[in-house]
Amino acid sequence: MSRAEILAKFEDHGVLPTQQRLEVADVLLVKPQHLSADQIIEKLRKENSTVSKATVYNTLNLFEKNGLVKECLVDPERRFYDSTTQPHHHFYNADTGELSDIPMSDIEVSRLPELPAGTQLEGAELVVRIRNLAE
Numbered sequence: 001m002s003r004a005e006i007l008a009k010f011e012d013h014g015v016l017p018t019q020q021r022l023e024v025a026d027v028l029l030v031k032p033q034h035l036s037a038d039q040i041i042e043k044l045r046k047e048n049s050t051v052s053k054a055t056v057y058n059t060l061n062l063f064e065k066n067g068l069v070k071e072c073l074v075d076p077e078r079r080f081y082d083s084t085t086q087p088h089h090h091f092y093n094a095d096t097g098e099l100s101d102i103p104m105s106d107i108e109v110s111r112l113p114e115l116p117a118g119t120q121l122e123g124a125e126l127v128v129r130i131r132n133l134a135e
């Protein structure tokens with residue numbers, strides 16, 4: 001994603017562009033991917049960025065709150081930020097910690113329980129947990 005596209009995205013989501021936010025966006029929004037805060041920090045360090053850990057966390061929270069990225073809670077130990085914000089499902093490989101996308105159309109949810117009173121359905125995105133076969 002080009003700088004101009006990122007700036008347009010920021011504007012769409014009401015995020016004010018700062019140098020640090022742009023650096024985090026450059027790493028995360030460049031392609032459809034799932035990265036943890038630590039992975040983002042690691043990539044920033046490789047590019048000699050001086051953005052602090054706290055700023056990365058705050059920036060990711062802000063992006064999430066404004067719908068610029070989506071948070072994937074697949075594992076209490078691993079919180080991923082997803083650059084794809086449209087609804088979709090995931091494979092989660094518990095052996096490798098890798099998260100990969102499954103298009104919405106590949107899974108059909110044929111029956112859902114009755115929703116609790118006073119609620120409406122917001123989404124039903126699945127995490128399909130997998131493991132590597134033993135060799």
Ligand SMILES: [Zn+2]
Nearest residue numbers: 082084100101
């Ligand atoms: Zn995803």
